[in-house]
Amino acid sequence: MKIVVFTGSGVSAESGIATFRGSGGLWAEYRIEDVCTPQALAKDRERVIKFYNMRRREILSKEPNIAHKTISLLEEYFDVEVVTQNIDDLHERAGSKNVTHLHGEIVKLRSSTDESAVVPIDGWEQNVNERHQDGSLLRPFVVFFGEAVPMLEKAIDIVSKADIFLVVGTSLEVYPAASLVNYLKPGVPVYVVDPEAPYLKLKYNPVKYIREKASEAMPELMEELKRYSDDISGNN
Ligand code: APR
Numbered sequence: 001m002k003i004v005v006f007t008g009s010g011v012s013a014e015s016g017i018a019t020f021r022g023s024g025g026l027w028a029e030y031r032i033e034d035v036c037t038p039q040a041l042a043k044d045r046e047r048v049i050k051f052y053n054m055r056r057r058e059i060l061s062k063e064p065n066i067a068h069k070t071i072s073l074l075e076e077y078f079d080v081e082v083v084t085q086n087i088d089d090l091h092e093r094a095g096s097k098n099v100t101h102l103h104g105e106i107v108k109l110r111s112s113t114d115e116s117a118v119v120p121i122d123g124w125e126q127n128v129n130e131r132h133q134d135g136s137l138l139r140p141f142v143v144f145f146g147e148a149v150p151m152l153e154k155a156i157d158i159v160s161k162a163d164i165f166l167v168v169g170t171s172l173e174v175y176p177a178a179s180l181v182n183y184l185k186p187g188v189p190v191y192v193v194d195p196e197a198p199y200l201k202l203k204y205n206p207v208k209y210i211r212e213k214a215s216e217a218m219p220e221l222m223e224e225l226k227r228y229s230d231d232i233s234g235n236n
Contacts, residue, residue: 001229003078004162005071006180007188008085008167010194014065014215015090017058021171037144041112045137051130052140056106059088067168067193067214068094070222081158083176085170095236100158102151102177104142111136115150127188152176159183164225165190165205169214172198181205189228193217 009019018026034040035051049166072095074080082091082099087106091099111117111132118141119132130138143149159165167190172178185189186204197209210217 001078001163001233002079002161003074003164003166003225004159005074005082005166005168006084006159006170007071007082007091008166008170008172010090011067011071011084011214012062012065012086012090013169013212014067015116017062017088017105019169021173032043032145036142037146041139041144041145046128049126049140052106052126052142055062055087056121056126056140059090059106060124062088062090064090064094065215067218068096070218071168072096072220074225077222078229080165081162083155083158083180084176100151100155102143102149102155104140106142108141109138110141112139149176155180156183161184162188164188164228166193166221167191167192167200168218170194170198171196172200191221191225193221 013019018024020026034049038159041048068090068152071082071091075097080098082096084091084099084101086093087101087104089105107120107121108118109126113136115136117132117134128137132138159180162184165184165188181200182200184205188205190200190202190205190207191210192200192207193210193214195211195213197211200207210221
């Protein structure tokens with residue numbers, strides 16, 4: 001049975017990483033157009049790189065929480081794919097094996113001319129003038145607003161094969177990521193874990209809203225999913 005877990009910044013909130021929207025969110029402190037667009041990178045490269053250096057430094061100092069760990073534990077019972085909007089590496093550090101990052105990965109850099117030329121970065125600090133071996137300036141391996149989402153096709157394929165779909169810690173305000181729910185097979189149950197769970201308008205899928213913090217809800221949800229899977233496979 002295939003479980004697809006679609007996550008956003010809320011899953012990392014209890015690790016101490018700020019979410020984006022709302023009063024304590026990152027976008028209350030920074031303007032997207034100053035730090036997270038291709039125009040910002042062209043206009044003030046140093047500012048954008050510094051912003052991501054700060055984020056990388058913060059992320060590297062944090063640890064996966066119970067929600068990440070429970071998602072990784074699901075692999076003992078299910079075929080699990082994580083599709084995340086997060087650029088942190090906490091799912092990987094918690095042990096999840098199949099993680100698709102829709103918005104890039106902070107622990108990597110990429111060539112500014114070739115989006116597939118990706119290299120790891122050692123430590124938190126990217127040097128502003130560092131170049132890729134293709135000669136171009138390196139930039140953080142993140143998808144800026146206004147850029148295409150290269151992993152979208154893969155994510156659509158993963159979501160369309162789900163037997164169970166979990167949405168954990170995302171406001172579903174950013175597209176195209178938020179449109180992934182539209183690729184579910186009819187009848188596939190959806191569980192939304194978020195204290196302020198966004199309402200999902202799905203015609204053909206039952207949705208259960210669990211309005212709790214991810215670390216509180218996930219262990220119990222895992223037990224519920226095991227029971228569900230036993231029931232439909234006829235085990236006791
Ligand atoms: N457990 C579960 N959910 C939580 C928790 C928690 N402990 N704390 C907060 N949340 C929820 C919030 O209620 C909110 O619905 O996480 C969600 C975070 O929403 P956003 O801040 O909008 O973050 P996200 O959905 O990940 O943003 C999507 O926007 O700026 C871009 O590229 C960025 O990937 C990001 C995208």
